[in-house]
Amino acid sequence: MTITKLLIASAIIAISQTAFAAEHQQGEQLYKVYCDACHGMSGGMDMSKRVAPPIAAVRMHYIGYYRDEDSFVNAVSGWVEKQDPNRSLMRGAIRRFNLMPPVAIKNEDARKIARYIYAGNLQKPAGMEEHVLQQHKKAGMN
Numbered sequence: 121m122t123i124t125k126l127l128i129a130s131a132i133i134a135i136s137q138t139a140f141a142a143e144h145q146q147g148e149q150l151y152k153v154y155c156d157a158c159h160g161m162s163g164g165m166d167m168s169k170r171v172a173p174p175i176a177a178v179r180m181h182y183i184g185y186y187r188d189e190d191s192f193v194n195a196v197s198g199w200v201e202k203q204d205p206n207r208s209l210m211r212g213a214i215r216r217f218n219l220m221p222p223v224a225i226k227n228e229d230a231r232k233i234a235r236y237i238y239a240g241n242l243q244k245p246a247g248m249e250e251h252v253l254q255q256h257k258k259a260g261m262n
């Protein structure tokens with residue numbers, strides 16, 4: 121590869137990374153406004169102090185069923201649009217916390233949030249993975 125080609129290639133990579141980072145950042149901001157109050161870190165893994173599962177636990181459930189980004193984004197933004205218990209992947213969470221209340225948000229913003237969640241750079245309360253595995257064992261899922 122010539123130097124010029126190399127420079128052009130790295131410029132293109134830098135530009136697309138910036139675009140990705142900008143969208144990712146927007147998704148993160150929107151997540152903080154619309155979801156974090158319930159799905160954030162407060163309460164840790166003490167379910168009696170929480171009002172909803174941590175978002176990283178929601179991601180773990182959804183990524184198991186919806187592995188590619190498009191179907192993941194459709195499923196999560198679809199849930200935010202309408203909480204249909206028949207389509208729930210977290211029935212234990214509904215029993216514990218009751219059904220998630222509706223969130224007034226534009227679908228395109230919900231999709232940005234879903235892409236941010238899919239990317240997976242999320243804070244996890246200590247002990248979260250163990251908790252999810254235990255719940256699955258109790259439910260006879262593995």
Ligand code: HEC
Pocket residue numbers: 151154155156157158159171172173178196199200203207208209210211213214217218219220221223225230233234
């Ligand atoms: C007022 C509190 C509250 C807010 C705000 C909230 N959620 Fe939830 N969410 C819950 C509760 C409680 C549950 C667990 C019960 C359930 O699954 O319905 C839940 C569950 C979920 C689930 C799993 C649903 C299932 O059962 O399969 C997804 C996905 C989700 N939330 C996404 C979001 C996103 C994205 C946002 C922000 C746009 C958001 N939530 C905002 C309370 C909230």
